[in-house]
Amino acid sequence: MQIYADPITVNCRKVLAGLSLIGAPYTLKHVDYFKGEQKLAPYVELNPNASIPAMTDGDLVLWESNAILQYAADKVGNEAAYPRDLRRRADINRWLLWESSSWFPSCYVFLVENCVKPLLGGASDPAVLDAQAAQFHKLAGILEQRLQRQAWIAGEQPTIADIALAAPMHLHGWQRLPLADHPALRRWMTERVEALPCWQQTWVGEGFTTQRSAH
Ligand SMILES: N[C@@H](CCC(=O)N[C@@H](CS)C(=O)NCC(=O)O)C(=O)O
Known part of the structure; x- marks a missing residue:
């Protein structure tokens, strides 16, 4: 490929x-x-x-x-990452579609306003962020409900659904995603997804850098 x-x-x-x-x-x-x-x-x-x-x-x-x-x-043929079982696959496909149609567009507003615009010398627009807040909290609440019940989105191990849903929040600190009201979502991201080797290997930091600074 x-x-x-x-x-x-x-x-x-x-x-x-x-x-x-x-x-x-x-x-x-x-x-x-x-x-x-x-x-x-x-x-x-x-x-x-x-x-x-x-x-x-x-x-x-x-x-x-x-x-x-x-x-x-x-x-x-990785059936752990994308199970073939009809119901589990339907669940994962649902999250993939929801990510693309709902979650990504909402998180993207925070990425543009708090990361891209300032990086390009502009300023974030509080009115745009305010207008998105209710939608973000509605969607984050849906993930929160799922993640209060189980470790990963589609069960007890990570699948492509976890990676797809984590990606729009990958710079959550810099994006200033309002995660305080969604503790299970925050823990899933910071303690589970961010600990995955695949996530660490593809690290991106503030300023859209892929170079970790040497301290
Ligand atoms: N639904 C598409 C979205 C792809 C997309 O929007 N990519 C962004 C970067 S994350 C892009 O290239 N946007 C075009 C641009 O900003 O010029 C996918 O999941 O592949």
């Missing part, structure tokens, strides 16, 4: 961490997000959405980060 990605972005980190969890080998083709390479030929011929990531495997071209993880898990 060849993965076209910039490891600093939410959906690219998701794929790189997910492929590591799955144990799927790949070659990384770097597409520089802040240089806008995702909007340029020849990349847009692979992904006409002009967004990253994308994957090729032989003559198969695939975009949508969660579809890439589903394909990779099935390709290598």
